[in-house]
Amino acid sequence: xxxxxxxEVLRYSPERDAEPSFQTYDVPLRKDWVVLDALNxxxxxxxxxLTFRWSxxxxxxxxxxxxxxxxxxxxxxxFLSNYANExxxxxxxxxxxxxxxxxxxxxxxxxxxxxxxxxxxxxxxKEKPVSDGEYLQTPDQLDRxxxxxxxxxxxxxxxxxxxxxxxxxxxxxxxxxxxxxxxMDSRDEGAHERMDVLAQHExxxxxxxxxxxxxxxxxxxxxxxxxxxYKLTATIxxxxxxxxPWAAR
Amino acid sequence: xxxxxxxxRYTEYHPRWYRPRVSTWWWLARWPYLKFILxxxxxxxxxxxxxxxxxxxxxxxRGPEAYAAFERWLQNPLIVLLNLxxxxxxxxxxxxxxxxxxxxxxxxxxxxxxxxxxxxxxNYAAWAAISLVVAWFLVRS
Numbered sequence: 001x002x003x004x005x006x007x008e009v010l011r012y013s014p015e016r017d018a019e020p021s022f023q024t025y026d027v028p029l030r031k032d033w034v035v036l037d038a039l040n041x042x043x044x045x046x047x048x049x050l051t052f053r054w055s056x057x058x059x060x061x062x063x064x065x066x067x068x069x070x071x072x073x074x075x076x077x078x079f080l081s082n083y084a085n086e087x088x089x090x091x092x093x094x095x096x097x098x099x100x101x102x103x104x105x106x107x108x109x110x111x112x113x114x115x116x117x118x119x120x121x122x123x124x125x126k127e128k129p130v131s132d133g134e135y136l137q138t139p140d141q142l143d144r145x146x147x148x149x150x151x152x153x154x155x156x157x158x159x160x161x162x163x164x165x166x167x168x169x170x171x172x173x174x175x176x177x178x179x180x181x182x183x184m185d186s187r188d189e190g191a192h193e194r195m196d197v198l199a200q201h202e203x204x205x206x207x208x209x210x211x212x213x214x215x216x217x218x219x220x221x222x223x224x225x226x227x228x229x230y231k232l233t234a235t236i237x238x239x240x241x242x243x244x245p246w247a248a249r
Numbered sequence: 250x251x252x253x254x255x256x257x258r259y260t261e262y263h264p265r266w267y268r269p270r271v272s273t274w275w276w277l278a279r280w281p282y283l284k285f286i287l288x289x290x291x292x293x294x295x296x297x298x299x300x301x302x303x304x305x306x307x308x309x310x311r312g313p314e315a316y317a318a319f320e321r322w323l324q325n326p327l328i329v330l331l332n333l334x335x336x337x338x339x340x341x342x343x344x345x346x347x348x349x350x351x352x353x354x355x356x357x358x359x360x361x362x363x364x365x366x367x368x369x370x371x372n373y374a375a376w377a378a379i380s381l382v383v384a385w386f387l388v389r390s
Contacts, residue, residue, distance in 0.1 A: 012267050014265035014266070014267075015265075017267075019267070020267055070278070070279070096269070097269075097271070099263065099266035099267065099268045100266060100267040100268075100269070101266055107263070107266055140360045143360075143362075144357075162271075162275055162276070162282060162285075165271045165275065166271055166275075208285075208289070209349065209353075210281070210282070210285045211281075211285070211349065211352070212281055212282075212285075214352065215281070222352060224352055225352035225353070225355065228349075228352055228353035229353060229354075229355050231353075232353070
């Protein structure tokens with residue numbers, strides 16, 4: 001008989017349930033299976049009603065983020081075998097701090113609105129005509145923001161952030177890291193536009209540097225670093241407006 | 250400040266979504282959270298050491314008798330216990346801060362980011378050097 005492993009999956013049906021509950025499934029324990037493979041096995045062979053988001057299954061699309069044994073994880077990159085020796089079921093829950101729509105699917109409009117508010121695109125004061133060619137960039141200039149550009153919007157950092165959980169108006173780790181991705185880009189001229197949103201209590205100053213966002217990030221973006229570095233930038237800019245009011249925009 | 254900032258928007262209330270509540274005891278659930286809370290509490294103890302230092306300076310300015318009274322007060326077992334706890338928290342405060350320093354300081358040198366270990370190491374080295382200077386003054390007197 002093949003080895004199996006138990007999964008305790010959170011189920012919630014908005015039509016039937018007032019409260020979510022756990023349902024346990026036994027799935028084959030294969031060396032090369034990740035938690036997402038187990039969920040797909042359940043959906044294909046055991047219970048077709050189980051609902052969850054996934055797409056690329058290779059850590060690029062950022063849609064399969066869930067809580068696995070209480071830790072925010074990309075389920076496509078979390079191997080079942082890591083939990084095989086614990087002798088208790090693997091607990092799979094929807095991402096923490098987000099409203100649950102059904103089973104493991106969470107509502108992320110809040111993040112989408114916040115992401116848009118920091119204008120995560122290249123802003124130019126004056127676009128140059130296409131005939132003038134590209135905006136050139138040296139490898140050094142690329143290196144300054146490249147780390148922050150690796151974000152896949154998987155929201156594991158939000159599920160790790162108690163500040164976001166306690167104070168949902170906080171813009172949050174990924175949105176600030178992505179704002180920094182454009183602020184640090186040599187081709188961008190929109191830093192002062194983003195500052196109005198970022199240098200607020202709901203922006204960087206809401207962060208108390210718990211640092212868990214950076215630890216759970218599957219793409220090594222370091223949102224906590226981005227926020228602390230921006231605190232320094234915002235402070236310097238503020239002092240500049242006091243000391244040199246004529247230079248203010 | 251420009252007026253372009255979009256108003257803070259909340260996700261609309263939706264009766265069919267399940268909204269889990271954050272427990273008051275969330276910080277007990279995981280060691281990193283508890284460590285974070287301890288780090289935040291450590292600021293109270295740092296403030297206590299500042300108060301002790303100010304009291305010491307006041308006693309010093311009031312002459313030898315006042316200073317002797319201050320030293321007697323320091324020998325009170327309760328104060329000794331409190332100061333031992335405070336010492337632990339101040340060291341905890343310092344080490345956690347030094348360990349976090351590299352992510353707050355993205356220093357670039359010769360087109361490369363200075364490695365984290367170097368920033369942490371410099372902080373600890375400066376701490377050790379200053380402690381040695383202070384120790385030298387204490388031993389000398």
